[in-house]
Amino acid sequence: xxxxxxxxxxxxxxxxxxxxxxxxxxxxxxxxxxxxxxxxxxxxxxxxxxxxxxxxxxxxxxxxxxxxxxxxxxxxxxxxxxxxxxxxxxxxxxxxxxxxxxxxxxxxxxxxxxxxxxxxxxxxxxxxxxxxxxxxxxxxxxxxxxxxxxxxxxxxxxxxxxxxxxxxxxxxxxxxxxxxxxxxxxxxxxxxxxxxxxxxxxxxxxxxxxxxxxxxxxxxxxxxxxxxxxxxxxxxxxxxxxxxxxxxxxxxxxxxxxxxxxxxxxxxxxxxxxxxxxxxxxxxxxxxxxxxxxxxxxxxxxxxxxxxxxxxxxxxxxxxxxxxxxxxxxxxxxxxxxxxxxxxxxxxxxxxxxxxxxxxxxxxxxxxxxxxxxxxxxxxxxxxxxxxxxxxxxxxxxxxxxxxxxxxxxxxxxxxxxxxxxxxxxxxxxxxxxxxxxxxxxxxxxxxxxxxxxxxxxxxxxxxxxxxxxxxxxxxxxxxxxxxxxxxxxxxxxxxxxxxxxxxxxxxxxxxxxxxxxxxxxxxxxxxxxxxxxxxxxxxxxxxxxxxxxxxxxxxxxxxxxxxxxxxxxxxxxxxxxxx
Numbered sequence: 001x002x003x004x005x006x007x008x009x010x011x012x013x014x015x016x017x018x019x020x021x022x023x024x025x026x027x028x029x030x031x032x033x034x035x036x037x038x039x040x041x042x043x044x045x046x047x048x049x050x051x052x053x054x055x056x057x058x059x060x061x062x063x064x065x066x067x068x069x070x071x072x073x074x075x076x077x078x079x080x081x082x083x084x085x086x087x088x089x090x091x092x093x094x095x096x097x098x099x100x101x102x103x104x105x106x107x108x109x110x111x112x113x114x115x116x117x118x119x120x121x122x123x124x125x126x127x128x129x130x131x132x133x134x135x136x137x138x139x140x141x142x143x144x145x146x147x148x149x150x151x152x153x154x155x156x157x158x159x160x161x162x163x164x165x166x167x168x169x170x171x172x173x174x175x176x177x178x179x180x181x182x183x184x185x186x187x188x189x190x191x192x193x194x195x196x197x198x199x200x201x202x203x204x205x206x207x208x209x210x211x212x213x214x215x216x217x218x219x220x221x222x223x224x225x226x227x228x229x230x231x232x233x234x235x236x237x238x239x240x241x242x243x244x245x246x247x248x249x250x251x252x253x254x255x256x257x258x259x260x261x262x263x264x265x266x267x268x269x270x271x272x273x274x275x276x277x278x279x280x281x282x283x284x285x286x287x288x289x290x291x292x293x294x295x296x297x298x299x300x301x302x303x304x305x306x307x308x309x310x311x312x313x314x315x316x317x318x319x320x321x322x323x324x325x326x327x328x329x330x331x332x333x334x335x336x337x338x339x340x341x342x343x344x345x346x347x348x349x350x351x352x353x354x355x356x357x358x359x360x361x362x363x364x365x366x367x368x369x370x371x372x373x374x375x376x377x378x379x380x381x382x383x384x385x386x387x388x389x390x391x392x393x394x395x396x397x398x399x400x401x402x403x404x405x406x407x408x409x410x411x412x413x414x415x416x417x418x419x420x421x422x423x424x425x426x427x428x429x430x431x432x433x434x435x436x437x438x439x440x441x442x443x444x445x446x447x448x449x450x451x452x453x454x455x456x457x458x459x460x461x462x463x464x465x466x467x468x469x470x471x472x473x474x475x476x477x478x479x480x481x482x483x484x485x486x487x488x489x490x491x492x493x494x495x496x497x498x499x500x501x502x503x504x505x506x507x508x509x510x511x512x513x514x515x516x517x518x519x520x521x522x523x524x525x526x527x528x529x530x531x532x533x534x535x536x537x538x539x540x541x542x543x544x545x546x547x548x549x550x551x552x553x554x555x556x557x558x559x560x561x562x563x564x565x566x567x568x569x570x571x572x573x574x575x576x577x578x579x580x
Contacts, residue, residue: 012318016137019098026090031149033087038153040080042161042295047073049288087149095141099134105324106130112328115394116354124207129323132206133199133316140313151299158296165289166281169271173293176264194246195315201239203319208232250311261297268293330396337412340420341405342499344369345391345530349400352390360386361553364400368546373531375541377574378550384534387550388502391532393417422498426505428485435464436471438488443496454495457521460487494525501531547571 020027051069054062107130162170212219212228219228272289275281281289350364361383368374376384389395391402393414401408409417422442430438439451446454451471455461463484467473480488493501503522523543535541542561549557549564549571557564557571564571 008318009314012314012321015321016098016141016314016317019101020094020141022101023094023097026094030087030090030094033083033090034149034153036083037080037087038150038157040076040083041154042157042292044073044076045288045291045295046161047076048291049282049285052287053282053285091142095138098141099138102137102320102324103130103134106134106320109324109326109328113326114329115389117326119354122207122211124210125203126323127210128203128206129320132202133320136199136316137313137320140309140316143309144313147299154295154299158292162289162292162296165285165292166272166275169268169275169281169289172267172271173264173296176260176267191246191250191311193315194242194249195312196318198239198242198246198312199315199319201235201242205232205235205239208235246312264297265290265293332413333411336416337407338416340412340416340499341407342370343405344403345500346403346406347387347400348403350390350397350402351399352386352395352397359553361390364553364555366546366548366555366558368530368532370530371528372545373526373533373543375533375535375544375547376550377535377541377547377571382550383553384550385504386553388423388504388532388534391502392421392423420498421500421502422493422496423502423504424486424489424493428482428489430475430485430488432474432476434469434472434474435467435488438475439471439492439495442492446495451495455491457524458487458491458494459521460484460491463487490521494521497525497529499529501526501529502534503531504534542575549574 047069051066054065054069110126110130159170159174162173208228208231212232219225269290272281272286276286345368347364347366350361351359352361353359364387376387378384386395390397391409393409396410401410403409404412404417404420431441436451439455440446443450448471452461455464464471464473533541533544541547545560547557547559547561547564548555549569551570557567557569559567561575565575
């Protein structure tokens, strides 16, 4: 199990390094700056040691040498400060660039994910991965660049200088160093899964908050505030415990390594003092050596602190990389057609299921002639919307074929198919932006006259004109009802009506009076176009050329309204219940 955790961390680290490797030039520059910072930082103790050795005895002080040495110290410190500033700036740039790249890749992947993934993962969790997890990774990267580079170089540099000054005292430092490494490693191995649990719980909390805010009216309407609060408190409690646990164990690293390093420093001081008394090292040399011993142990403290942050960062990186590496939807076939042929739409023995053990649609077959209006009716959950999802290739059929003009829709590009078919759904979707921007999504080159004409036809022009800035009103700044939002979606479709229309409960949020007007507009819109209508209201389906009655994923009746009424079957009973 431990091996798997370690392997997972190594794989994640390699993937993150691949992102970082895109900025090799900046990496080389920051390494050069780190070398300059470390070299000059290690040179200063030598200068200080020389200055001390120039104080021979009371009244015998070589002031000229000391002043010259102090001037060199000042210059060294100044250059170190500039190099440190440049290094920090570059590290910030690399971290920000890597975060930008990962967010772009993650958001691009979301655009290509199959609907099966989006349906099975809460939106809040995906948002948490792209926003929160990437932010945590950014902080970890910044700390890693800043402290790991200089820390490792400082350790190597101080060892070389200490060996040069006194090999035997250096040996004391080297022998005791593994104690610090063992202590840090012992704690770090146990914190990775804690941070992973913390990240997952945080995503769960984000998902709940997102759902609660979006469904606030429903929550209040059913008096579920206390239940939602209880659920939030439970998740919040788990997040508190996992955060405290991860933070507590990770925070042990620094004090433990500091304690070990203090022992190392004390051992060096004792060995150095004995060497100075016996004349094997000067007082200035001992001062220099003690400074190096302190600088040698300091990176272990810093790196041990960074390790905890890196554990958290890697746990978050694993989650965002899992999203980036999710299997995208099946790509368009090679040489897929970029144009959709006109003609019949045929469902030929189509079968489909969301889960392998629960078949939904089985052996579904029917033919729709060009220009026909097809109504799909049935009980909730019978497969009406699933049929539409298959026609739009939001999901691919499990068996059989769907053909347009005799061509399997899988042999045409999704873009061509979806440009050929227009949808208005019960669930409205409007992006952040103005009314104009939302309407022009359908036809960016449309003129104002075309847009206004479409809005009038959809009976949306009146309320749009009453908005604070008319068509330039930002959607979020205006309080639109669900009916008004749906009218905007209908207007968007009317602005660029495609050859095939799908109306899935398109007027469900509109009042009866407006619906009558919309139906007349739809009637004109559907003239000469193949139309699929999913509806519960009799008024929207009784004039259809073909009515498909579905039950448990199968078409159990089909025909015109009058034919099905005469048959006296399921549709006749359904029609009676709808007020026929």
